[in-house]
Amino acid sequence: MRRLTLQQAIVASISQEMQRDTRVFHIGQSIGSSFNGSMSSTKGLGDEFGTERVIDTPMSELAMVGAAVGAAISGTRPIVQVMFSEFLSLVMSPLACDAATIHYRSGGKACVPLVVRTLFGAGPHRGHPEDFHSWAASVPGLKVIMPSTPRDAKGLMTSAIRDDNPVLFMEHMGLYHGAREAVPEEEFTIPLGVADIKRAGRDVTVVAIGMLVPLAIKVAEALRSQSVDVEVIDLRTVVPLDKDTVIASVAKTGRLVVASETWSCGDSMAEVMATVAEALCTTRAVPMARVGVTQVPRPFAMALERMTMPNEEKLVCAIMHVMNRPTSSSADNHGVLE
Amino acid sequence: VDVSQSDLLTLYRFMLTARCVEEMLGKLPGFHPAVGEEAVPIGSFFGLKEGDYIAPHYRGAITAAYMRGADLRTLFAGVLGKATSHNLGRFRGDICMPIAYRVIGMYSGVLGSTISLATGAALSARVLRSDNVAVVSFGEGCSNLGAFHENINLAATLDLPVVYICQNNQFAMSTRATQSMRCSSVADRAIGYGIPGIRVDGNDVLAVHSAVQKAVSRARSHGGPTLIEALTYRVSGHYGSEQPTYQNADERESWKKRDPLARFQNHLESLALLDPATASQLADATRAMLSAAMNLARADPEPGHAELGEHQLFATPQAAAF
Numbered sequence: 001m002r003r004l005t006l007q008q009a010i011v012a013s014i015s016q017e018m019q020r021d022t023r024v025f026h027i028g029q030s031i032g033s034s035f036n037g038s039m040s041s042t043k044g045l046g047d048e049f050g051t052e053r054v055i056d057t058p059m060s061e062l063a064m065v066g067a068a069v070g071a072a073i074s075g076t077r078p079i080v081q082v083m084f085s086e087f088l089s090l091v092m093s094p095l096a097c098d099a100a101t102i103h104y105r106s107g108g109k110a111c112v113p114l115v116v117r118t119l120f121g122a123g124p125h126r127g128h129p130e131d132f133h134s135w136a137a138s139v140p141g142l143k144v145i146m147p148s149t150p151r152d153a154k155g156l157m158t159s160a161i162r163d164d165n166p167v168l169f170m171e172h173m174g175l176y177h178g179a180r181e182a183v184p185e186e187e188f189t190i191p192l193g194v195a196d197i198k199r200a201g202r203d204v205t206v207v208a209i210g211m212l213v214p215l216a217i218k219v220a221e222a223l224r225s226q227s228v229d230v231e232v233i234d235l236r237t238v239v240p241l242d243k244d245t246v247i248a249s250v251a252k253t254g255r256l257v258v259a260s261e262t263w264s265c266g267d268s269m270a271e272v273m274a275t276v277a278e279a280l281c282t283t284r285a286v287p288m289a290r291v292g293v294t295q296v297p298r299p300f301a302m303a304l305e306r307m308t309m310p311n312e313e314k315l316v317c318a319i320m321h322v323m324n325r326p327t328s329s330s331a332d333n334h335g336v337l338e
Numbered sequence: 339v340d341v342s343q344s345d346l347l348t349l350y351r352f353m354l355t356a357r358c359v360e361e362m363l364g365k366l367p368g369f370h371p372a373v374g375e376e377a378v379p380i381g382s383f384f385g386l387k388e389g390d391y392i393a394p395h396y397r398g399a400i401t402a403a404y405m406r407g408a409d410l411r412t413l414f415a416g417v418l419g420k421a422t423s424h425n426l427g428r429f430r431g432d433i434c435m436p437i438a439y440r441v442i443g444m445y446s447g448v449l450g451s452t453i454s455l456a457t458g459a460a461l462s463a464r465v466l467r468s469d470n471v472a473v474v475s476f477g478e479g480c481s482n483l484g485a486f487h488e489n490i491n492l493a494a495t496l497d498l499p500v501v502y503i504c505q506n507n508q509f510a511m512s513t514r515a516t517q518s519m520r521c522s523s524v525a526d527r528a529i530g531y532g533i534p535g536i537r538v539d540g541n542d543v544l545a546v547h548s549a550v551q552k553a554v555s556r557a558r559s560h561g562g563p564t565l566i567e568a569l570t571y572r573v574s575g576h577y578g579s580e581q582p583t584y585q586n587a588d589e590r591e592s593w594k595k596r597d598p599l600a601r602f603q604n605h606l607e608s609l610a611l612l613d614p615a616t617a618s619q620l621a622d623a624t625r626a627m628l629s630a631a632m633n634l635a636r637a638d639p640e641p642g643h644a645e646l647g648e649h650q651l652f653a654t655p656q657a658a659a660f
Contacts (some may be wrong), residue, residue, distance in 0.1 A: 025465050043529075053465065058495055063454060070458020070472075073437060074391055076465050078458075093485075094454055097446030101654045105429035105445050110437045110654035140651055162652035330446030 001182040006175045008116075009150035009183045010042055013157035014079060016187050018049055021077065024161060025053040025065055029080030034057040038119060039082050039176055061087050065116060068168075072114040074101060079161065084128035085120035085170065088135060099166035100141030111164040117321035121211055121261055122309060123173025128185075129298050129305075131210070131261050136169045137238050137268035143192055144238040144268070146170040148213035150181040152236055155190030163192060172210045172261075179214070193240035197249070202229035204319055206254040207246055207272050208237050212291070212310060219315045223229040228323060238268045244309045246272060247279045255322040259315060264292035286320040291315050339548040343611060345385070349543055350606055350622065352380045354403035357599050359410075362632065363417060367579040369432055372386050372398035374541075374573040377598035378505040380405070381546030382475055382568075386554065391459035393442035393474035395451040395505045396433040397572075400560040406439040410628065413634035419582045427544045427641030442474075450485030453475065453502070460500035460557075471557045473550065475503040478567075479510025484587065490565060492500045494531040499557035501550060506540065507572035512584040525567040540568030541598040544605075568597075 003010065006157035018024045026045060031037045032054050033046030046054045057064050060084050068078035082091055099112045122129045137144045143165055146151035153171075160167040198213060199220050208216040215233045220230035231249055235242065251254045256267035256276055273288050280286050320327045341349070356376035364371030372379065372395075379398035383405055386392065394402035400413050408424075416423035416431015424436040435443030442455045456474030463470040480486055481504055493500050505526040508515045521527060528535025534556075538549045546568050553564035571593035575582045582590075606612035 027461075045598075055496065057492055058488075060488035060492055062484050063457065066451065066454020066485060067458035067489060067492060070442065070455035071462040071465070073442070073455065074459040076460040076462045078461075093446070093448045094451065098450045098451050101429070101445045104647065104651055105425055105434060106437055107424055107426040107428060108644070108647075108650055108653070109424070143652070164655065293446040306614070318482050325357070 003180040003191070004150045004183040005177050005180055006147065006150045006153045006171070007177055008039055009154040010171060011041070011045065012183070013154045013283045014161070015045060015048060015230045017158060017159050017161040018045070018053060020187070023075065024077045024079065025054040025055065026079045026081070027057055027068060027085060029057055029059050029064070031081050037081060039173060041081060041117070041119065041171065045308070061090040062094065065091040065165055066098070067115055069094050069099045069102070069112060071273055072112045073110045077161065079117060082116055084116045085118045085132045085144040086128050086130045088118060088132045091116070092135060093167070095136065095142065095166065096139040100139045103165065103207070105139060112166045113164045114166040115160045115169055115269050116166070117169040117171060119171050120175050121172035121174045122305065123176065124324070125173070126300070133170050133238060134262060134266055134268045137271070141166070142197040142239060143167040144170070145192065145236065146172070146209045146238060147236060148175065148210055148234050151183050152190060152196065152234070154183050154189050156192070156236060158187060159189045159192050162189065167192070170210065174211050192237045193242055194237065195242035195245040197231065197245065198234040199230065201229040201253065202255055203229045204257060204322055205231045205233060205246070205249040205253045205258060206257045206315070206319065207233045207235060207257040207269065209238060209269070211261050213267055215310065215312065215315060216259055219312050219319065222312070223316065223318040223319065227318065230319060235272070241271065241275065243275050243279070247276060249279060250276045250286055254284060254286060256286055257291065257315070257318045257322055259291040259310060261310060264290045265295055267292055286334065287324065289321050291318050339551045341544065341547065346606060346611060349384055349547070350602060350612065352384065352401060352405055353377065353543060353599050354405065354620055356380055356398060357626050358621070359401050360398070360627055363432070364574060365579045366417070367577065368578065369417065369578045369657055370397050371578060374504060374505055374593065374597060375570045376492060377543035377546050377602070378402070378475060378503065378540050378568045378570060381510045381543040382473060382503050382550045383549055385472060385551055387470065389440070389468060389470040390443055391440045391456060391470065391472040393456035393472065394435070395475040395477055396444060397477065397505065397507070399435055399443065401439045403435045403439060403482060406441050408436050408439050408441070410443060410631040411634045414632050415638050417421050418613060419641070420635060420638040421641040421645050422635070422638040426645040426647070428645065450476070450480045451485040453480065453485050453489045457498060457500055459492050460493060460498040461496070463499055464496070471499040471501065471554055471556050472607070473501045473503065473554065478504050478506040478508070478515045478524050478540055479518070480515065481527065482518050490531050490533070490563065493563040494533045497562040499560070500563045501553040501557055502563060503550065504565070504567045506567050506569050509572050509576070509582070509585070511576045523567050525565060528565040531565070533565060536564060536566045538566060538568050541596045541601060542572030543598055544603050582642050
């Protein structure tokens with residue numbers, strides 16, 4: 001089986017789906033054969049499908065997403081690249097006010113088979129790290145996906161393209177050209193709304209997304225030496241939320257840590273905590289903690305970025321906090337335990 | 339553009355229907371009436387093909403949907419938020435039109451959204467290699483939005499088959515068009531996108547129809563988009579119960595004298611296609627038809643839990659009609 005990066009796996013899925021369904025097309029800035037997308041995010045698609053189906057646009061995010069919504073309700077299945085998650089600020093009107101509402105408000109007579117893919121996260125080029133997925137996750141009618149492995153990325157992208165609803169697909173730049181994984185060459189889907197237990201454990205549940213998933217697995221392995229058995233759940237799909245898997249896990253472990261690379265205030269992961277708290281409040285008290293980025297705009301200097309980013313130490317600290325085994329460094333870990 | 343005698347009479351019936359619809363619904367406090375502006379939607383959306391998409395300005399949208407085949411009772415039920423409406427009461431039916439008739443409406447209160455959606459319908463036509471076009475109208479206030487500039491520029495660069503019609507009634511709520519742009523016509527903005535910009539008398543239904551039909555032919559033959567400004571005037575408040583104190587009364591009265599329905603009626607009378615007695619009978623019959631439809635809509639049930647549809651947020655594979 002081929003071993004692909006996350007970037008290669010996503011492009012492989014899009015290529016297969018465009019071959020399979022002529023209604024699928026891709027639109028965005030600098031995605032065609034002359035540039036192949038930021039960070040090679042559309043590599044080869046322009047050559048394979050030409051300018052009629054891999055459509056380069058002016059730098060007009062509002063129009064590309066707005067027009068893609070219009071295309072989606074009139075017989076095609078667009079994939080839009082909004083280059084970076086920061087630029088979601090430019091498209092919230094067509095995405096949150098129109099794409100999200102059209103199926104419901106049309107009385108079920110229209111649907112919006114749309115994928116908006118966007119890059120985010122601390123990556124090799126050090127720009128545009130902001131993770132604004134929680135904006136979309138807070139709006140009824142949008143699905144939100146954040147894969148952490150190449151195999152998941154391919155299966156989830158295929159599901160996203162085949163889904164009849166608007167889907168925001170978050171692509172982490174730090175994972176993009178990172179670890180390779182065996183990815184089936186043939187078409188396959190991973191259903192939206194199904195979390196994946198990446199590592200089974202008995203003592204504490206860590207629910208993570210994106211870059212925090214490999215970090216959580218690493219921490220879980222490290223904590224074996226301290227007799228802490230960590231279960232790592234990769235949500236994969238933030239919306240719809242796989243409540244059953246998360247609640248069953250926390251019912252088993254009795255402890256919950258949520259981890260993401262965005263600000264904890266208003267993070268979609270708070271919804272995970274609230275869901276668990278509501279489900280288990282009559283049966284047990286669940287110690288909870290969260291790990292995110294520090295509540296300041298994402299800083300540029302490496303030294304500042306390191307201070308704000310979630311890391312192994314902060315995650316260990318949060319896990320030990322819910323284990324009621326405070327670590328020596330927990331007292332000065334601002335922004336980790338709130 | 340030649341218009342046959344029977345089409346002239348059909349246009350007149352639609353103009354009359356629009357006037358009666360706007361006068362009737364304009365009595366509702368939250369409705370945005372198009373009285374005096376009817377020539378723009380009627381002239382724009384008459385004579386299109388079944389496969390074409392239209393995205394009418396909310397001011398005049400009901401009659402535009404009726405022209406596409408939607409029935410008035412269901413449209414009125416939408417205005418009233420009834421269970422029987424196309425939207426099941428989930429959104430206001432005065433601005434959200436039935437997609438089944440290829441009428442794109444607003445799905446949020448964000449103006450400019452339909453400019454994007456219509457551009458997207460043209461994009462679909464391109465991708466699917468059909469010869470369908472999209473025709474969208476909007477107020478001049480929208481021509482100051484990013485959605486206007488970005489979408490027209492996008493459509494221009496991709497030569498998309500779409501016609502952009504600015505229904506310039508000279509007021510965005512209370513803001514005069516002259517306060518919100520330095521060029522003398524919205525049509526002038528077309529220069530910046532490298533597409534034709536046409537200015538027409540928006541109170542002359544035949545002038546609007548002719549300009550739009552030429553632009554539609556151009557779009558259908560891969561000639562790209564056109565921006566048309568149809569100049570008219572809002573002779574009412576922004577919504578039904580609002581008093582336009584910011585308007586000059588003399589100016590408003592002068593525009594009332596250019597009433598598009600009366601002008602078209604005079605034109606048809608001069609061609610001996612209509613006489614005052616027939617026009618009067620037609621008006622009575624139209625009002626009776628609308629009241630009957632409205633009475634039925636008023637008697638329709640209010641929406642309940644079934645229409646709330648908490649579990650119908652997402653489309654399921656079976657729901658995909660396309």
